[in-house]
Amino acid sequence: MKALIVASALTLVGSCATLSHTKKLQNIKDSIVFTDANIINNYANTITVAELNTHVYKFSSDEFEGRRAGEPGHHKAANYLKDYYIKEGIASPLGTDNYYQIVPESFFDNGIKSSPNVIAYIKGTEYPDEVLIISGHSDHEGFTEKFIYNGADDNGSGTAAMLEMAQAFKKAENEGFAPKRSIVFLHFTGEEVDLTGSRYYTKHPVFPLHNTIANLNIDMIGRVDDSHEDNPNYIYLIGSDRLSTELHYISESANENFTKLELDYRLNSDSDPNQYYSRSDHYNFAQNGVPVIFYFNGTHDDYHEPTDTAEKINFPLLQKRTKLIFTTAWYIANNEKPIKVDLDS
Numbered sequence: 001m002k003a004l005i006v007a008s009a010l011t012l013v014g015s016c017a018t019l020s021h022t023k024k025l026q027n028i029k030d031s032i033v034f035t036d037a038n039i040i041n042n043y044a045n046t047i048t049v050a051e052l053n054t055h056v057y058k059f060s061s062d063e064f065e066g067r068r069a070g071e072p073g074h075h076k077a078a079n080y081l082k083d084y085y086i087k088e089g090i091a092s093p094l095g096t097d098n099y100y101q102i103v104p105e106s107f108f109d110n111g112i113k114s115s116p117n118v119i120a121y122i123k124g125t126e127y128p129d130e131v132l133i134i135s136g137h138s139d140h141e142g143f144t145e146k147f148i149y150n151g152a153d154d155n156g157s158g159t160a161a162m163l164e165m166a167q168a169f170k171k172a173e174n175e176g177f178a179p180k181r182s183i184v185f186l187h188f189t190g191e192e193v194d195l196t197g198s199r200y201y202t203k204h205p206v207f208p209l210h211n212t213i214a215n216l217n218i219d220m221i222g223r224v225d226d227s228h229e230d231n232p233n234y235i236y237l238i239g240s241d242r243l244s245t246e247l248h249y250i251s252e253s254a255n256e257n258f259t260k261l262e263l264d265y266r267l268n269s270d271s272d273p274n275q276y277y278s279r280s281d282h283y284n285f286a287q288n289g290v291p292v293i294f295y296f297n298g299t300h301d302d303y304h305e306p307t308d309t310a311e312k313i314n315f316p317l318l319q320k321r322t323k324l325i326f327t328t329a330w331y332i333a334n335n336e337k338p339i340k341v342d343l344d345s
């Protein structure tokens, strides 16, 4: 009897709270409108399968020797990124031709030599101090006597997506559609060794973290996991609803307007045993109160194996997922107000 009374009282309180909560969510949803959808689409369409293909094949080639942080192969990979930004006319916030934030050897725990985060940006026209960071790690597992760990999905896919988005935002800037806020492209080193590059960045941020309004982090978006073999039109999103309700609905609306992927949230659950929310570079931003979305295709048989190679990438799917991130980023960078942080988990 007692238990029942408690239960019904709880139900009553619950339904009142739910009603006003529902209304609040509806208000947030209604406030998100892609008014310049045609313009956004024009630039999203400059993200091509051919160019993604070029970047993934190059970045995961044997030439870069598995991109182990601190090793010559990773230095070459970082240099490829730097040369790309110079060629595309995309500046660094660190100064002319200075695209490296060096993570010193002393900051790595495990005898890894100093290694760069690579950073480039497009300056906002109206709120240049407000910063959106698009990130992905550049390093991987290196090589053994027998194998090179090419890391085409992990994280050649995310790296290629970033390079294509940077080019698209630059083209928009050149044609009179510069973002209102600054957009930073940040390639972390040492993700594979305890998220060291992002940990270093958040301890030594180039832009103050309190002005960093969101982080969209990409780690493996070129493949299909076992549970989606029959319906590959998907992406896992992790973290989108943890700190900012608005960020979550911007992402959903971008998908409805432009990409129509199945947004799969099952790995976002607090109770998911994999705990992916804490397993890539975005976590260091979330820990500092910066809302994040982590874009991920899930694991597969080639995860952290030498068989993670470029010919296994689904390039049309990589293109579609990149467009989702691009259109979400466009909104965040151009909306009149910065996104609100309204949650605390």
Ligand SMILES: [Zn+2]
Pocket (backbone or CB within 6 Å): 137, 154, 155, 191, 219, 220
């Ligand atoms: Zn990774």
